[in-house]
Amino acid sequence: EVQLEESGGGLVQPGGSLRLSCAASGFTFSGYWMAWVRQAPGKGLEWVANIKQDGSEKFYVDSVKGRFTISRDNAKNSLYLQMNSLRAEDTAVYYCAKYVSSSLDYWGQGTLVTVSS
Amino acid sequence: QSDLTQPASVSGSPGQSITISCTGTSSDVGSYNLVSWYQQHPGKAPKLMIYEVSKRPSGVSNRFSGSKSGNTASLTISGLQAEDEADYYCCSYAGSSTYVFGTGTKVTVL
Numbered sequence: 001e002v003q004l005e006e007s008g009g010g011l012v013q014p015g016g017s018l019r020l021s022c023a024a025s026g027f028t029f030s031g032y033w034m035a036w037v038r039q040a041p042g043k044g045l046e047w048v049a050n051i052k053q054d055g056s057e058k059f060y061v062d063s064v065k066g067r068f069t070i071s072r073d074n075a076k077n078s079l080y081l082q083m084n085s086l087r088a089e090d091t092a093v094y095y096c097a098k099y100v101s102s103s104l105d106y107w108g109q110g111t112l113v114t115v116s117s
Numbered sequence: 118q119s120d121l122t123q124p125a126s127v128s129g130s131p132g133q134s135i136t137i138s139c140t141g142t143s144s145d146v147g148s149y150n151l152v153s154w155y156q157q158h159p160g161k162a163p164k165l166m167i168y169e170v171s172k173r174p175s176g177v178s179n180r181f182s183g184s185k186s187g188n189t190a191s192l193t194i195s196g197l198q199a200e201d202e203a204d205y206y207c208c209s210y211a212g213s214s215t216y217v218f219g220t221g222t223k224v225t226v227l
Contacts, residue, residue, distance in 0.1 A: 037218075045163065045221070059213065059214040061215070100168075102169070
């Protein structure tokens with residue numbers, strides 16, 4: 001059974017940093033692109049970033065470029081999102097998700113990031 | 118990277134059919150047959166319902182179908198059931214390994 005479990009969310013002050021983790025199991029993690037998608041409270045879904053199977057290619061939505069870094073450790077079956085210079089508008093539930101055929105077929109339950117003073 | 122446009126809400130009675138539109142541009146929906154649709158119940162993670170415009174993942178009811186014409190994709194739910202009440206989001210590949218989601222549609226079963 002495919003499972004994705006996010007962790008690392010919490011309350012952080014504006015300008016602060018946070019590192020999210022996603023533990024994957026039930027599939028060959030190293031064989032798939034992975035993504036982070038976020039959802040602000042009461043709002044819609046927003047694609048944030050994705051990463052190729054071997055970590056050699058990474059892509060970001062414009063609003064997080066230069067502030068967020070996606071990475072992965074295939075030996076640990078883990079996906080990460082390093083978030084720096086956090087802003088109030090980054091407040092959201094962050095989901096990690098697995099790609100297949102340019103769509104996201106499995107999602108974690110999400111971790112809440114709140115940016116507030 | 119502008120959001121795809123969806124109607125804010127769509128409603129229908131049990132047994133009826135409804136269609137949700139998803140309008141993008143020639144840079145995303147119009148250029149690629151890589152539109153997917155997601156169902157999200159309150160407080161839950163999204164669930165993939167349709168991929169590559171019209172394909173259904175294993176386990177998804179055949180009451181859900183997808184199509185595309187030009188810059189607009191559509192999701193049709195036939196034989197509407199109470200359990201279909203949820204938010205629905207489209208998503209399109211937008212080139213250069215980036216993606217864009219739709220604004221979301223709340224489906225209400227009357």
